[in-house]
Amino acid sequence: MNKDDVAIQVKQAVKRYGTFTALKEISLTIHDNEFFTLLGPSGCGKTTLLRMIAGFEDVTEGSIQLFGQEIESLPPNKRPVNTVFQNYALFPHMTILENVGFGLEMKGTSKSEAQAKAMEMLELVQLSQFAKRKPSQLSGGQQQRVALARALAPQPKVLLLDEPLSALDLKLRKAMQLELKHLQRETGITFIFVTHDQEEALTMSDRIAVMSAGELQQLGSPREIYETPKNRFVADFIGETNLLEVTVDTIANDRATCHLGGGHQLTCNAVDGIGVGANVHMSLRPERLFISDTATESESLSGTVVENIFAGTDITTIVDLAEGPRVTVRTSNSDRGNKRIFEAGSQVFVNMEHGAARLMAN
Amino acid sequence: MAGGTQGSGDAVSHTYENARTWLLMPSWVVLTFLALIPVILMLVYSFLTKEFRGGVIWDFSLAAYDQFFFDRGLFGDDPPTFEWTYITIFWRSIWQAGAATLLSLLIGFPTAYFIATRPAHSRAIWVFLITIPYWVNLLIRTVSMKFLLRDQGPLNDTLMGLGIIDAPLTLVNTNFAVQLGLFYSYLPFMVLPIYAAVERYNFSLSEAAADLYASKFVTLRRVLLPAVKPGVVGGCILVFVPSLGSFLAPDLLGGAKNYMIGSLIEEQFKGNAGNWPFGAAASMILLSMVLIVLIIFARSQAHREKGAK
Numbered sequence: 001m002n003k004d005d006v007a008i009q010v011k012q013a014v015k016r017y018g019t020f021t022a023l024k025e026i027s028l029t030i031h032d033n034e035f036f037t038l039l040g041p042s043g044c045g046k047t048t049l050l051r052m053i054a055g056f057e058d059v060t061e062g063s064i065q066l067f068g069q070e071i072e073s074l075p076p077n078k079r080p081v082n083t084v085f086q087n088y089a090l091f092p093h094m095t096i097l098e099n100v101g102f103g104l105e106m107k108g109t110s111k112s113e114a115q116a117k118a119m120e121m122l123e124l125v126q127l128s129q130f131a132k133r134k135p136s137q138l139s140g141g142q143q144q145r146v147a148l149a150r151a152l153a154p155q156p157k158v159l160l161l162d163e164p165l166s167a168l169d170l171k172l173r174k175a176m177q178l179e180l181k182h183l184q185r186e187t188g189i190t191f192i193f194v195t196h197d198q199e200e201a202l203t204m205s206d207r208i209a210v211m212s213a214g215e216l217q218q219l220g221s222p223r224e225i226y227e228t229p230k231n232r233f234v235a236d237f238i239g240e241t242n243l244l245e246v247t248v249d250t251i252a253n254d255r256a257t258c259h260l261g262g263g264h265q266l267t268c269n270a271v272d273g274i275g276v277g278a279n280v281h282m283s284l285r286p287e288r289l290f291i292s293d294t295a296t297e298s299e300s301l302s303g304t305v306v307e308n309i310f311a312g313t314d315i316t317t318i319v320d321l322a323e324g325p326r327v328t329v330r331t332s333n334s335d336r337g338n339k340r341i342f343e344a345g346s347q348v349f350v351n352m353e354h355g356a357a358r359l360m361a362n
Numbered sequence: 363m364a365g366g367t368q369g370s371g372d373a374v375s376h377t378y379e380n381a382r383t384w385l386l387m388p389s390w391v392v393l394t395f396l397a398l399i400p401v402i403l404m405l406v407y408s409f410l411t412k413e414f415r416g417g418v419i420w421d422f423s424l425a426a427y428d429q430f431f432f433d434r435g436l437f438g439d440d441p442p443t444f445e446w447t448y449i450t451i452f453w454r455s456i457w458q459a460g461a462a463t464l465l466s467l468l469i470g471f472p473t474a475y476f477i478a479t480r481p482a483h484s485r486a487i488w489v490f491l492i493t494i495p496y497w498v499n500l501l502i503r504t505v506s507m508k509f510l511l512r513d514q515g516p517l518n519d520t521l522m523g524l525g526i527i528d529a530p531l532t533l534v535n536t537n538f539a540v541q542l543g544l545f546y547s548y549l550p551f552m553v554l555p556i557y558a559a560v561e562r563y564n565f566s567l568s569e570a571a572a573d574l575y576a577s578k579f580v581t582l583r584r585v586l587l588p589a590v591k592p593g594v595v596g597g598c599i600l601v602f603v604p605s606l607g608s609f610l611a612p613d614l615l616g617g618a619k620n621y622m623i624g625s626l627i628e629e630q631f632k633g634n635a636g637n638w639p640f641g642a643a644a645s646m647i648l649l650s651m652v653l654i655v656l657i658i659f660a661r662s663q664a665h666r667e668k669g670a671k
Contacts, residue, residue, distance in 0.1 A: 056569055076572040089570035093588040103574035154574065 121175030559593025
C-alpha cells in the first residue's frame with residue numbers, strides 16, 4: 001500500500017434522475033491509504049457519489065476506476081469495497097458474530113474460519129463479549145462499531161462510510177472520530193467518509209472534497225480548505241466566518257484596498273481574477289480578529305460592541321460597524337488576562353492579524 | 363408533595379384499569395359468542411346421538427367418533443376394523459390445502475414484494491386492485507373458474523389456437539383444478555400479510571448483503587426471507603386453514619373423486635340425509651389436527667430462536 005497509488009479515480013461522473021442532475025461532472029482522485037472526506041450540506045450529492053462507488057447507483061455518464069480497474073458495470077457484490085451504512089443495516093436475525101462473519105462467508109471462507117476472523121474483528125472494536133447477542137440488544141454506539149467491524153472483516157480495498165456517526169451523541173461521536181482515525185492508520189485501508197459536519201471532516205481527514213449542489217467546490221487538506229477557501233460557499237460552510245460585501249478600489253503590490261458599507265476601508269492580499277471595481281465578498285474568521293481601543297495602521301474597522309457571549313472555551317463579541325455590517329469576534333478564554341473584554345456600548349476597533357482578511361469570488 | 367403525586371398517580375392508573383375493562387368488553391363478547399360458545403356447542407353435539415331427519419337426540423354417544431375411525435359392517439354388528447375412508451379424505455385435504463398454500467406463496471410473495479417496492483403513493487392502488495376480484499361472491503368466482511378450465515373453455519381454446527396442444531387438457535375434476543380454485547379463493551390472505559412485512563422491511567439490509575458479496579439469491583434466502591418470515595407464516599396459515607375446510611372449490615372443481623373434508627362436513631348438515639354428531643366430530647378432529655400442527659410449528663420456531671441466542 002502506497003500513498004502515491006490511486007485508489008479511486010472518478011472521471012467526469014454525472015448522475016441524473018430523470019431531468020434532475022444530482023452530480024454534475026465530478027472528477028477526483030483518491031489516493032491509497034488516504035482518509036478522504038466528502039463534505040457538504042444534505043442534497044449536495046455526496047451520498048450519491050458514495051453509492052455510485054459502492055455500486056448501489058449506476059453512473060449516468062463518466063467512469064469510476066478502482067485501482068485502475070473500471071468498476072461502473074460491476075454489481076455491488078462484485079466490488080472489493082465495503083460500506084458502513086448510516087443506519088448500520090445490521091441483520092436483525094443474526095448474532096453479532098454472524099453479522100461480522102457474513103462478508104467473509106460470502107467470499108467463500110469456511111464458516112468456522114469466517115467466525116474466527118469475525119471474532120478477531122470484534123476484539124479490535126472491543127465487542128468480543130457481545131458476539132452471541134442480537135443487534136437489538138446493543139446500544140447505538142456498539143451497533144456502530146459492529147457495523148464497522150462487519151465492513152472491515154472482508155478486508156476491502158476501500159471502506160465507504162456514509163455518515164456513520166450522525167446518530168451518536170456528541171461525546172460518543174468525538175470518541176468514535178478518534179477511533180476511526182486510528183483504525184484507518186492501523187489497517188492502511190483507504191477510507192471514504194461522507195459527512196455534513198465540517199468539524200468532523202476537519203478533525204479526521206487527510207483531504208476533504210467540499211461539495212454543493214452536485215458540484216465539487218474545493219478539494220484540499222483541512223488546513224487549505226479552512227484557511228484559503230476558494231469561494232464564498234466554502235468559506236461559509238467550513239467553520240464560522242464573517243462575510244462582508246466589499247468593492248475593490250485599487251490594487252498595488254499584490255495588496256487590494258477595498259471599501260465596504262459605511263465607508264470603512266480595508267487592505268488585504270489581492271487574489272487572482274478579482275480586479276479593480278469588482279463587487280465581491282471578504283471572509284474574516286472570528287478567531288483571527290481582536291478588539292482594541294486603538295486602531296492598527298490599515299487593517300482595522302471601527303464599531304460599537306453589541307454583546308459579549310460566554311461559551312466556555314471562548315467569548316464571542318458582536319460588534320456593529322458604524323453604519324456598516326455586523327461582525328463577530330472570538331476571543332479565547334485563556335487570553336482574557338492580556339486582552340480586555342469591552343462592555344456592550346463601548347466604541348472599539350476590530351483589528352486583525354495580517355492576512356486574516358480574504359477576498360473571494362462569489 | 364411526593365405523597366400527593368403518588369396518590370394521584372394511583373387514581374389515574376385505577377381509572378385506566380376500569381376503562382380498560384370496559385373498552386375490552388367488545389372483544390370478550392365477540393370471542394365468547396363467536397368462538398368459544400360455537401366450539402363448545404360443536405364439542406357437545408359430537409357426543410350426542412343423531413336424529414334421522416337432521417338434528418340430535420340428547421343422549422350421550424361415542425357413535426360419531428366410532429363411525430369416523432372404525433368400520434362395523436353394514437348393520438353395525440361386525441367386529442370393528444379400522445376405517446381408512448375418512449382418514450384418506452383428511453389426508454387428501456391436507457395435501458390439497460398444502461399444495462394450494464405453496465402455490466399462493468409462489469405467486470403471492472413476488473406480488474407482495476412488487477407492491478411493497480412501488481412508490482408509496484401508488485401502493486394503496488395496487489392493494490386495491492388485488493382485492494377487486496374478491497368483491498364478487500366466492501361461489502360465482504369458483505363457477506367461473508370451472509368455465510375457464512373446462513374442455514371447451516377459453517383456456518383450452520387458447521392453448522389449442524396457439525398450437526401448443528392438439529386435444530383439450532382435462533382440467534376440471536382434477537386435483538390441480540381444486541388447488542387452483544383454493545389458490546384463487548385465498549390469494550389476498552397470502553399477499554396482504556407478506557406485503558405488510560415487506561413494506562416494513564429495511565431495504566438497506568439488502569444493500570448491506572450485496573455490499574458484503576452476497577448474490578441476489580443468497581440475499582433473498584438469508585436476509586429478506588428471515589426478516590419477513592412472520593408475514594410469510596401468517597399468510598400461509600391464513601391460506602392453509604380455510605383451504606383445509608373449504609367445500610366450494612372441491613365440490614365444483616374436484617368432482618366426486620376429489621372429495622375433501624369440508625364437503626364431508628358440509629353434507630352432514632345439509633337436508634335430511636345429514637348426521638349432525640358425525641359432522642361435529644369430524645370438525646373437532648379437523649380442529650384438533652390443525653391446532654396440533656400449529657403448536658408443533660410454534661414450538662419448533664421458539665426452540666430455534668432460543669438455540670440461536
